[in-house]
Amino acid sequence: MHLRRRFFYSHGKLLLTGEYFILYGASGLALPTIKGQSLTIFQHNLSSVLHWKSYNEINKPWFEGVFHLPSLDICYETEKNTALKLRDLLLRSKKIQNNFLPNELGIYVKTQLEFPRNWGLGSSSTLINNIAKWAKIDPYMLLGYPFTGSGYDIACVSTSKPIIYKLMNQKPHIVPIEFNPPFKDKLFFLHLNKKQNTCNEIQSFRSNISNISNENIEAISFITQRIPFCQTLKEFEELLFKHENIISKILNIPTIKEIYFPDYLGVVKSLGAWGGDFVLISSRKGMKNYFSNRGFDTLISFDEMIFKI
Numbered sequence: 001m002h003l004r005r006r007f008f009y010s011h012g013k014l015l016l017t018g019e020y021f022i023l024y025g026a027s028g029l030a031l032p033t034i035k036g037q038s039l040t041i042f043q044h045n046l047s048s049v050l051h052w053k054s055y056n057e058i059n060k061p062w063f064e065g066v067f068h069l070p071s072l073d074i075c076y077e078t079e080k081n082t083a084l085k086l087r088d089l090l091l092r093s094k095k096i097q098n099n100f101l102p103n104e105l106g107i108y109v110k111t112q113l114e115f116p117r118n119w120g121l122g123s124s125s126t127l128i129n130n131i132a133k134w135a136k137i138d139p140y141m142l143l144g145y146p147f148t149g150s151g152y153d154i155a156c157v158s159t160s161k162p163i164i165y166k167l168m169n170q171k172p173h174i175v176p177i178e179f180n181p182p183f184k185d186k187l188f189f190l191h192l193n194k195k196q197n198t199c200n201e202i203q204s205f206r207s208n209i210s211n212i213s214n215e216n217i218e219a220i221s222f223i224t225q226r227i228p229f230c231q232t233l234k235e236f237e238e239l240l241f242k243h244e245n246i247i248s249k250i251l252n253i254p255t256i257k258e259i260y261f262p263d264y265l266g267v268v269k270s271l272g273a274w275g276g277d278f279v280l281i282s283s284r285k286g287m288k289n290y291f292s293n294r295g296f297d298t299l300i301s302f303d304e305m306i307f308k309i
Contacts, residue, residue: 019247043108072091190279194275
């Protein structure tokens with residue numbers, strides 16, 4: 001049996017500023033994470049099928065599927081919806097790149113996540129980017145147009161650098177930046193023990209929001225542009241407090257801090273869709289015990305979370 005191996009990798013992502021408002025033209029600041037997802041392809045000449053196996057962060061398989069080539073008809077799967085979504089991505093890739101997935105070779109694919117699937121760091125966006133690399137196509141073409149979301153996640157995982165992201169005439173505008181704040185030892189990421197469905201959150205936001213003004217969009221963009229230049233934790237916190245209050249008023253719901261941690265003295269900043277996944281925390285004395293006593297034990301430092309080239 002002849003095997004040929006190819007390997008692709010994408011870092012995960014976190015959105016520090018601009019959540020929801022990016023959809024309306026505001027600038028957002030996105031950060032790549034150290035942990036991501038890999039995709040490894042082995043080609044062999046045993047049979048014309050694609051055998052796909054996905055592993056989680058503790059190296060246990062969470063999905064397996066077998067697809068006929070070149071039709072990609074499903075002949076075996078352990079989870080129907082996942083198999084259908086994967087088949088759709090592969091068929092779209094074939095439509096964009098005609099010579100992708102030829103039928104004369106059998107293919108074994110292994111994906112490996114480095115973070116739990118409920119962390120919201122981009123299990124879908126890293127997969128899309130890795131498949132796009134494999135097929136040698138633009139990941140935005142694979143994502144499809146118009147985007148369900150803003151598309152910042154694809155930009156972040158494909159760039160692997162902090163970026164300022166903005167939609168201009170519904171097209172992504174990406175500016176890679178440096179983001180290494182001098183107070184980063186005071187910044188931590190806390191997991192809220194639940195996963196948000198970003199697509200559902202965006203649909204709900206779009207259907208219920210009618211009072212976004214240009215002033216709001218400009219205020220969020222100003223905060224995004226100012227954040228990378230902060231030299232003190234105090235200035236950084238003040239900007240994020242303002243950001244949270246703007247979003248809270250538009251959504252007409254309390255901030256995460258008001259709901260869960262009203263007596264915490266540091267900043268608690270939602271990252272992406274509100275209500276789940278990670279929040280950014282600025283440290284205060286007794287921080288770890290404070291959150292642990294309330295049932296939140298996944299607290300990760302800035303240097304342990306954010307990827308730096």
